[in-house]
Amino acid sequence: MAAAPGGYADILKAPHAARLLIGTLIGRLPNGTGPIAIMVFTRAEGGSYSLAGGLAAVYGIGNAIGQPLLGRAVDLYGQPRVQLPSALVSALGMALLVLTGTDPLPLAYAAVAVAGLFTPPLEGGLRALWPSVLGGEGRVHRAYAMDAVAQEVMFTVGPLLVTLMVALWSPAAAVLLINGIGVLGALSVVLSAPSRAWRSAPREAHWLGALRSPGLLALLGSFFFVGLAMGSITVAGIAYAEDHGNESVYGWLMAALGLGALVGGVFYGARHWAGAPERRLRVLVGLLALGYLPLTLTPGVVAMTALAALAGVFLAPAIACAFIVVDRHAPRGTVTEAFSWLVTTFGVGAAAGTAVAGPVVQLSGTTASFAVAGAGGFVALLVLMATQRVLAVPLRGAPHTGDVVAGSENDRNGAVEPGFSARPQA
Numbered sequence: 001m002a003a004a005p006g007g008y009a010d011i012l013k014a015p016h017a018a019r020l021l022i023g024t025l026i027g028r029l030p031n032g033t034g035p036i037a038i039m040v041f042t043r044a045e046g047g048s049y050s051l052a053g054g055l056a057a058v059y060g061i062g063n064a065i066g067q068p069l070l071g072r073a074v075d076l077y078g079q080p081r082v083q084l085p086s087a088l089v090s091a092l093g094m095a096l097l098v099l100t101g102t103d104p105l106p107l108a109y110a111a112v113a114v115a116g117l118f119t120p121p122l123e124g125g126l127r128a129l130w131p132s133v134l135g136g137e138g139r140v141h142r143a144y145a146m147d148a149v150a151q152e153v154m155f156t157v158g159p160l161l162v163t164l165m166v167a168l169w170s171p172a173a174a175v176l177l178i179n180g181i182g183v184l185g186a187l188s189v190v191l192s193a194p195s196r197a198w199r200s201a202p203r204e205a206h207w208l209g210a211l212r213s214p215g216l217l218a219l220l221g222s223f224f225f226v227g228l229a230m231g232s233i234t235v236a237g238i239a240y241a242e243d244h245g246n247e248s249v250y251g252w253l254m255a256a257l258g259l260g261a262l263v264g265g266v267f268y269g270a271r272h273w274a275g276a277p278e279r280r281l282r283v284l285v286g287l288l289a290l291g292y293l294p295l296t297l298t299p300g301v302v303a304m305t306a307l308a309a310l311a312g313v314f315l316a317p318a319i320a321c322a323f324i325v326v327d328r329h330a331p332r333g334t335v336t337e338a339f340s341w342l343v344t345t346f347g348v349g350a351a352a353g354t355a356v357a358g359p360v361v362q363l364s365g366t367t368a369s370f371a372v373a374g375a376g377g378f379v380a381l382l383v384l385m386a387t388q389r390v391l392a393v394p395l396r397g398a399p400h401t402g403d404v405v406a407g408s409e410n411d412r413n414g415a416v417e418p419g420f421s422a423r424p425q426a
Contacts, residue, residue: 008146008269014134016194021147023192024126025154026185027087030094030178031119032151033158034059035234035354036254037178038097038112040162041171043238045102053235053358055102055112060231060351062116064344068210071121071340075333079125079198080190087186089118091179098172115179116347120186124339127323129194138272141324145269148320152262152312159258163251210338215329218387219322220345222285222380226318227346229292229376231353232360233257236369237308239361240298249301253308260309265316277324278391282384284321288314289377295370311373325391349376 012018030037035056042052066086073082093115102108130143165174189195210216234254241250273280291311298304322342330338353376357369384391 008142008149011134011139011143011146014139016133016192017143019192020126020129020133020189020194021150023185023188024122025150027083027120027122027182027189028151029154029158029161029185030090030115030182031063032154033162033178034063034094034115034119035231035350036159036162037094037171037175039234039238039354040166041098041175042102044166044171047102049235049239049358049361051102051105053354055108056231056234057351057355058109059112059116060347060354062113063119064116064348064351066117066119067121067124067340067344067347068337070118071124071337072334074121074125074128074336079195083120083122083125083186083195084183084190086118086120087183090115090120091183093118094175094179098175121336121340121343122186122189123343124336125189125195127327127339128336129198132198133194142269144323145265145316145320148316148323149262149265149269151319152258152265152316154258157255157258159251159254163248167248210330210334210341213329213331213338214390216326216338216341218383218390219281219325219329220341221387222383223322223342224345224349224352225376225380225383226285226288227349227351227376228353228356229289229349229373229380230315230346231350231355232357232369232372232376233292233295233353234350235354235357235361236295236366236373239366239369240304243298243366244301246301252301252305256305256308257312257315260312261315262312263309264313265320268317268320276392277321277328278384278388281318281321281325282381282388284314284318285377285384286381288318289374289381292370292374292377295373296367298367298370329391 012021038056038059039052042055043049047055070082070086093111093113097108097111097115100107100111126147127144130140130147134140134143162174162178165177169177237250237253240253241248291314294307295304295311297307299307323339326338326342327335353372357372360372361369
């Protein structure tokens, strides 16, 4: 381990880099706060925990289905043609929920499904842009770490922003404002020169797309359970806040979780880490799982906030390391889709976590719902342990070149990756 050359400031000085990062974060704000906003709005409308969890789960499932499909569309047709229209439709779905409320239920479920399904794949799109904006393997990897840190800023500020908007206006106003801001963020990204000029590398015609990579499938299996852990914390945090008679406590818990991840991500991105990232990822996910266990103690608010910060420390490093693993295992020409699959799997896991934790709160209480998070983290580690051999050989035995495999999307020499033919592209 050694200090990385340059740093985040060096990356942000690159033309367009700051605009793309900030625009993507703002554009993803509706997605980052979507489950929270849906649950708070549903509870304000008189809905139960189960209904709130169910609506949030449908939103997450819609997101999970839409992200890889929209990501593949971006790889095929470019970013502006996909990102902005989908952002508008997603915002309209959330607006429909606010206008109609939770009655009738079928319409409410349809509204959140549309909002989730058309969430633009800005996250995968940004990672696809970094090589052309920054150039150089080291800078791209630092950008991945910076991206993970910046996400934690959003996850720190997002819950507080929702809480503030609810306090100043109402849950309905919070949902509308956040989604309107998100459309502006997407607009900023797609109007930038790198987004307009970006084209995916030629891709092999294959119906599985990025999913034909066994290593990527193994990683996705693990991060489903990381997402499950995070989704369960969303429900458990609300239950904890209500147990203590103060809804604002939830915002502070989620902010502390994000702050811990931010600190961990800053440290991780400031160092150069030797060794294969697949092995490093197993260590990080194991530490992440251990960090969730103390939450089951559910002490007083101050101590619980500190435990939440501790629980978040290894989240951003694990995500940043996962970005590198995705890049090593994604088939050429599927970079946006591959990153979107990671977002999708995380979202499906989070939806499952909210759906499971809601009934767990009602049947067994707050402590048991926090235990779901710890269990999810340990199962994520078990998946990585069970798939070590698959993850150890990126792209069917392609040679290692540092943290990037020759022929991956971040290999700028344009080499055809080993194991895939150069037949007609799609």
